[in-house]
Amino acid sequence: MQALDPQTAYSSSAVLAASSEDNAKASQQISDLAREVASEFSTTTYAPMMVRGLIQLGDFAVLTTIGLISSSFMGGSVLAGIHLPLAFSAAGALLFLLFMLSTDGYAVHEMHSLAPQVGKIIGAWTLVTVLFLLVTYLSGTPIDENRSWLGLWFFAGISSIAAVRAIQAYFIHHWQADGRLERRAVIVGGGQPAADIIQSLENQVNNDIRICGIFDDRDDDRSPAIVAGYPKLGNVDDLVEFSRLCNIDMLIVTIPVTAENRVLQMLHKLWVLPLDIHLSAHMNKMQFRRRSYSYVGNLPTVPVFAKPIANWGSLLKRVFDIVISCVTIVVLSPVLIGTAIAIKRDSEGPVIFKQKRLGFNNEEVLIYKFRSLYHNQSDEKAAKSVTKGDSRVTKVGRFIRKTSIDELPQLFNVLLGTLSLVGPRPHVPHQLTDNRLFEEVADGYMARHKVKPGITGWAQIHGWRGEIDDDNKLKQRVQHDIYYIENWSLALDLYILAVTPLKLFNQDGAY
Template identity: 30%
Template sequence: MSESYGPLQEPLGLPERRLPVMAAPAITEPDAYPYYHSVLSGIITSIDTAAILASSLMAASIEPAIIHQDWHKALPLADLMSGLGFMMIPKNRVLLYVPTVRQPATQLHYLAPPLLIGALLHIVVLSMLRHPLVLCLELSMVWLLLSSAVLCMVRIFEIALLGSPAIARQLARDIAVVGSDETAIRFAGRIANEAGSTYRLAGVFDDHETAENPQITDGTLLDLIAHSRENPLHAIVLAIPPAADPVEQVAKISWQLRSVLSDVYVVPNTVHGIDVLLPIERLGPFPLLVLQRRPLSDWQVVKKTILDVTLGAMALLALSPLMIGAAIAIKATSPGPVFFRQPRLGFNNRMFMIFKFRTMYTDMSDKMAAQQTARDDPRVTPVGRWLRRLSIDELPQLLNVMRVEMSLVGPRPHAPHTRAGGMLLDDALAEYVIRHQVRPGITGWAQVNGARGQLVTLDDLRRRVALDLEYMQRWSLRFDLKILVLTVIREVLSRHAF
């Protein structure tokens, strides 16, 4: 979806803001619903940067042969300034939207202005160094033609790649519609028929007690939640009929969908009063109010994954002697496997197997964590007690990080049967499931603030979840690095570990 915001009155054009969503003009051409893909845009921009630097180096190497003179300082400087000018000049990001990024004419429009400005900078730099204008123009054309040729070849390859059916399917956004009245059905129909390859309709959902016609829906909200765990959604659009208390109605549905990893939008004719407080985005011709966003954008997820895999690989290499020593000690002092594998609830409420060094006697292990580990727990071996005290038992989770099941930093994952105050965690605290909207971590903001160890009371759970949600709101690469440093300082020898 577009990331441009503005007052709601402008896209609707009516002061009372009661324009039906279907008043938008019909669009019949394919791929008429463009959206901004932050990861794709970042990749293309990075490739452009590499291509322009490579072409500038090539130009610097062949330009002396053209003019039969060795301007050993001027030419590299001019080529460098041209490349920097190309990279720094503001570009029209709309031209990198999907699917316009696949259109050759649009990409020519995107590349031409920065290339011309780069060529102009080339002339300016050489002229300032008092070189003949004719030669400056000639060398500028060399840089321009060479850079244009390299970028065009790169773009042709990118367009061909993005046009392949497999990539097009990956780039398509999956949308679910909540509602069952005429507005919802017509909205869903237009998405299915007009959005081309940019959006896919995942279905229309509504609870049977509120649905005007349950027979035309694809399921209830519970079905939508289950669907989202197997097939990730990019957007959920609430196209429900206005109610006597629309704010309460929207808040109730939003709360029911709190565990779903998706952006949530609402059509403008559903709510009144709070609409001017919400930002808007456009989905094709439709203005939609932004109700809820995923905690991390696609590009932020990529940056976090790169940090995790890079630091995780370095940590595995550096700590491998320690991990080998721990494995030998476990094997030598008690029968059973070196590793303990346990199902945990992870990203988007999906189950995965976590790796830890085994610290308990094999016949006393509790894979479903029906009984949490307590201080002086008789199930823990003597070696296991030291491994837990020094947090060495957690090191195999670096393997989960390398498998992109976990992150270095994030909310700690729990086993399905873990309890607090005698209740399962998601039953004990409704906000608990929100933690699953990011990958679980080896360490986290809660752990470095002392909220680790056994969950005994509901207050223990509330404090831990509050710190986890604070982490999700404050996330940045710098914050992750800070938590990693604090983990080494505060937690490796923590008195809370047992």
């Protein structure tokens, strides 16, 4: 799902004008009812698109493997005298996927039962086999050369896919019952417009949208406490806190765009959340370009903000993190061991320093670093930034901080999933500069938490690291972090990792 371009909707740069007062309000306590509802949606969900894609990849792998095994036992997979087991097996698996897609055979909401799928599997695989026989005939290849292979591949393929589907149907049935295959939505704006949208969504066949509640700033007859059977859980400030207590996927704003100021004020508060945000076009005659419309089910919407690094991007980034961090730990193990020994010999205290930082969606995470300060002067809450010539820093600590070696234990945070290799650097909760909270100094600061924090990032390789002794340094960090979030790609992560050793080694600003 793509967000609109800046000419079509509100851009992130415009929303950066959000005031720090909005952030302060967002941290207020929500109602007991909202907290109770949030607890009901705290379980992790699985994106249907991801589940469907993984099932398709599984089918391709199973049928290709069985084709190769069948060829090794029976010979065959011959075309015009050329033995092509891998090409034939992969082509057959790909054709099966295409035939299944043509019959909507990968509709996740229908996969909770095996019986309806068996007919589609047999039909699609039969078409593949018939097509192969036709190709064999037209190429002049004697049918005897491929008969045994095709026969074994046909029966083994159907049996294997059916067995895999039975296992998948079991899990999908339970995931649907547990609400793990639903897309969770919150309605922003109440009254009759919200009721119309709820009715439209609930009347759709095979609807996978789950309404979690309604939030509205109004508190009058236009916004009753109950709308279409759903309670109003609070105002928009409450929604920011609510979304951090549960797993929701999207916000659907029902407020007419003619109420421009009200919509913009809401987006000021909501854009920092790692969610898809849609303006409903259900009851508005909106003048956006047709290509700008998206659909939530059958509900026409205009996407304003898209969740960054979602679905396949999230999976690719996670696999990338695990592979690269494992390799790096092995390669740098002499450095890790040597640093640990040096710290232990240099001063008393533990080798590893643990500290709470703010992670994804503003949640606290525990990160690891090599200890660089004297143990009795450790500053877990970062009440005082480390400055040049700071007496709290040990001899070894001064070197490992300058070279960023002290950050290497965070590779284990990456394996645990609390950090990513690349992302905004995590800060200590309620960190201050000049007796002001970071979010009070830099507009859009909380948007840094829309993605998982990282060991290194776009801001760090551009020199914005180390001590924060003036407002501009923090603002530059935030602006660079937001640029990274809005322009993420695996290639960008590779670039940042490649230049990090060159940019961070012996860089000014790190003490």
